[in-house]
Amino acid sequence: MAVSDTPGRGRARRGGGGGSWWAPARTGFAGLALLAAAVVPSASATTQPVPAPAAGTFAYVANGLAGSLSVVDTADNTVASTIDVGDDPNGVAVSPDGNRVFVANRLSDTVSLVVPAVDAALSVPVGDNPVGVAVSPDGTRAYVTNTISNDMTVITADAIPPSVIATVHVGTRPQDVAIARGGTRAYVANLLDGTVAVVDTANNTLLTTVPVGQLPQGVAASPDGTRVYVTNFGDGTLSVIDTANDTVLSTLSLGNGTSPADVAVSRDGTRAYVANFSSDNVSVIDTAAVPPAVIATVPVGEEPLGVALTPDGSRAYVTSSMGNTVSVIDTATRTVTDTIGGFSIPLGVATATRGVAGAPTALTLTAEPTGHGHGHDHGRDASGVKGERGPTLRARLTGGGRPLAGRSVLFAGDSRVWCTETTDSRGRAACTVRGKQDDDACYTAAFPGDGTHAPATATTCTERRIAAHGKR
Numbered sequence: 001m002a003v004s005d006t007p008g009r010g011r012a013r014r015g016g017g018g019g020s021w022w023a024p025a026r027t028g029f030a031g032l033a034l035l036a037a038a039v040v041p042s043a044s045a046t047t048q049p050v051p052a053p054a055a056g057t058f059a060y061v062a063n064g065l066a067g068s069l070s071v072v073d074t075a076d077n078t079v080a081s082t083i084d085v086g087d088d089p090n091g092v093a094v095s096p097d098g099n100r101v102f103v104a105n106r107l108s109d110t111v112s113l114v115v116p117a118v119d120a121a122l123s124v125p126v127g128d129n130p131v132g133v134a135v136s137p138d139g140t141r142a143y144v145t146n147t148i149s150n151d152m153t154v155i156t157a158d159a160i161p162p163s164v165i166a167t168v169h170v171g172t173r174p175q176d177v178a179i180a181r182g183g184t185r186a187y188v189a190n191l192l193d194g195t196v197a198v199v200d201t202a203n204n205t206l207l208t209t210v211p212v213g214q215l216p217q218g219v220a221a222s223p224d225g226t227r228v229y230v231t232n233f234g235d236g237t238l239s240v241i242d243t244a245n246d247t248v249l250s251t252l253s254l255g256n257g258t259s260p261a262d263v264a265v266s267r268d269g270t271r272a273y274v275a276n277f278s279s280d281n282v283s284v285i286d287t288a289a290v291p292p293a294v295i296a297t298v299p300v301g302e303e304p305l306g307v308a309l310t311p312d313g314s315r316a317y318v319t320s321s322m323g324n325t326v327s328v329i330d331t332a333t334r335t336v337t338d339t340i341g342g343f344s345i346p347l348g349v350a351t352a353t354r355g356v357a358g359a360p361t362a363l364t365l366t367a368e369p370t371g372h373g374h375g376h377d378h379g380r381d382a383s384g385v386k387g388e389r390g391p392t393l394r395a396r397l398t399g400g401g402r403p404l405a406g407r408s409v410l411f412a413g414d415s416r417v418w419c420t421e422t423t424d425s426r427g428r429a430a431c432t433v434r435g436k437q438d439d440d441a442c443y444t445a446a447f448p449g450d451g452t453h454a455p456a457t458a459t460t461c462t463e464r465r466i467a468a469h470g471k472r
Helices: 464-469
Strands: 056-063 068-073 078-084 089-094 101-105 110-115 120-125 130-135 141-146 151-156 164-169 174-180 185-190 195-200 205-211 216-221 227-232 237-242 247-253 260-265 271-276 281-286 293-299 304-309 315-320 325-330 335-340 346-354 361-368 392-399 408-413 416-422 428-432 442-447 456-461
Touching: 056 089, 056 101, 056 304, 056 315, 068 089, 078 120, 089 141, 101 130, 101 141, 101 346, 110 130, 120 408, 130 174, 130 185, 141 174, 151 174, 164 205, 185 216, 185 227, 195 216, 205 247, 216 260, 216 271, 227 260, 237 260, 271 304, 271 315, 281 304, 293 335, 315 346, 325 346, 361 442, 361 456, 392 408, 392 442, 392 456, 408 428, 416 428
Parallel strands: 089 130, 089 346, 174 216, 260 304, 304 346
Antiparallel strands: 056 068, 056 346, 068 078, 089 101, 101 110, 110 120, 130 141, 141 151, 151 164, 174 185, 185 195, 195 205, 216 227, 227 237, 237 247, 260 271, 271 281, 281 293, 304 315, 315 325, 325 335, 361 392, 392 428, 408 416, 408 442, 442 456
16 A cells, blocks of 8 residues: 655645645664564573464554554454554555565655564665555565655565665656566556556566556555556546556546545455545445446545455455544445554555464574674774673574574664674574663564574573673
C-alpha cells in the first residue's frame, strides 16, 4: 500500500485537498539502525533464556505518525508488539516465509527490514520519499517505489543487511508496486502520469507503461499473475490489466466520491477488496464476473487507506487513517467483526503466517571486558566520540548441537546496532562495542532464521564489577 503523494507532498484528503496535514517530529536514523527486542534485566553476564519465537498469522500495520510497526496477532486481534522503524512509514510487505517484513519510510528515505521473531529492525537508504514496497515470490528481492525521485529501488531481501541492486526510473510520483507473472514483472502505479509502469525484473529495465485512470495509487496482482488491479484515486475506478499483453481489459466504476486507495486480491483470485478513502468503506468485487462487478460494500473506519487479506482469505484487515483503528472484515459474511484501536495514523498493512520453520537453533551470548581503546582510533565510537571501548560480545550459533557457519548474527544494545557479523566454521561471531557503556548494560544477539533454520535470540547483561574489573 502506498499513500497518495501530491505535488505538494501532502496526503490526499477527503474532497481532494492537498498540503501536508501532519508532520512527524521524530529523529531519523543515520545509516543502519537496529532496534532490538526489550532485553531481560539481569545482574549476570550469562545468556538469558528467551522464549521461542511465536508462530501464527500476523497483521503488520505501519503507524505513520509514530514511526513504528504494530504487530497484530490475528488469533485474538491484539497488538503483540510495536517495533520502531523510520519516519512516516507507509507501505508494508512480507517475505513469503513470513520471517521478514519490509517497511517504506517516506520521510527517512529508507526501507526498514523488520525481523518480527526478535522484534528488531534495521534500515537502509533508498530513494527520495519511498512509499510502496513489494517482495518477490522467491523472497530474494524487494522493490521500493520512491515518489519524489520518480524511481524504484531494487534491494536484496534475503541478506542482512540488504544491499541496493538497481534503481529504475518508472514515472512521475510512483506509488504502490506489485509483482506478477511469477516474479518476472513489477507493476508500478504512477500517480501523476495516470499510468502503470511495467518493469522486467530479470534485468531491471522499464518495458512499457499502461494508461489507466486518474491518480492511480494501489496495485495488486492476481495469484496466477494474469491480472493486475489498479485503484484510480482521482476518478473512483478500478482498472484491470491483462498481463499477457499489458493492456486494460476493463475499468470498473466504484462510485463518485469513493477515492479508492488500495486493493487486495484473494488467494483464489475470485475476489478483490478495495479500500475507499473518501466513502469510508470497502468495495467487494467479483473478479470472475465478465466484466468484474461490485457485489458488496462494507462500512469501515474513517478514511481507510490500506487493505490486506489473511493468507487463508477468511479476513480482511483495513487501516482507518483518521480513526486510528484497523477494521477486521469476515469475508464470508462481509461484515466487520472486530475493530482494533490504539494505532497512530495507520497507513499500510500486510499479513503473513509465520511459523518456526526449519531445524531448531540455539544461540548463546557472553560479554567480556575489552578495556580502554588503543591504536589510531583511540577508542572512538561510531559518533566520533573518544572514550573507552565497551565489552566484546561473543555469540555461538548451533543447530542440533552442531555449529552453524556462514549465518548472520545481529548484535545490539541501547536501541542501536553495534555489528552484523557472520558466524565462522565453529558457529561463532564476535562484536566489540565502541564507546563507554553503562556498567550494567544489556546486549542482545539475534539470528533471524534463514528458512532452513529457525530464528534464535539471546540476551546478556553485565554488572558493575565485571565491567570494571573483569571478575566474577
